[in-house]
Amino acid sequence: MKKIYYLSTCSTCKKIMDSLNLDGFELQDIKSDPITKEQLKEMKELSGSYEALFSRRAKLYQEKGLKNVDLQEKDFEQYILEHYTFLKRPVIISNDEIFIGSSPKTKAALQEKFGK
Known part of the structure; x- marks a missing residue:
């Protein structure tokens, strides 16, 4: 399976994706097509933990006081x-x-593997 979970409004995602050869990849904009529990479980199995997938940069992380x-x-x-x-x-x-x-x-690592 070749898949990219991204945010179409994220300039960093766009820059990274524009620099790669993404032939054959399925794209999923997570804002308009939210990830499912099954998809997240699959990501967790590959990454080793949910924490590895979790962004502490999210505005909601600060707003909800999750650092505490x-x-x-x-x-x-x-x-x-x-x-x-x-x-x-x-x-x-x-x-x-x-x-x-x-x-x-x-x-x-992405450039080494998928760079144009």
Whole structure:
């Protein structure tokens, strides 16, 4: 399976995706087509945890005061399913590999594997 979970209004997602050869990838804009519990479970199995998929940069993270809460795996799962901004983006899945977010390390790995 080759799939990208992204946000069409996110300039960082756009930059990353524009720099890659994405032939054969299915695209899913998580704002207009929210991720399902099953899709999130699949991402968790590839990444090892829900926490790895959770974005602490989300405005709602600050607004809800979550930095002062001891979040557990079930909490990360619940928040990601509750609102798309809690998913680190983009999430790129290529068969049994997963690339999460926009860190320099992730971007370098994506360029090495899918660069134009």
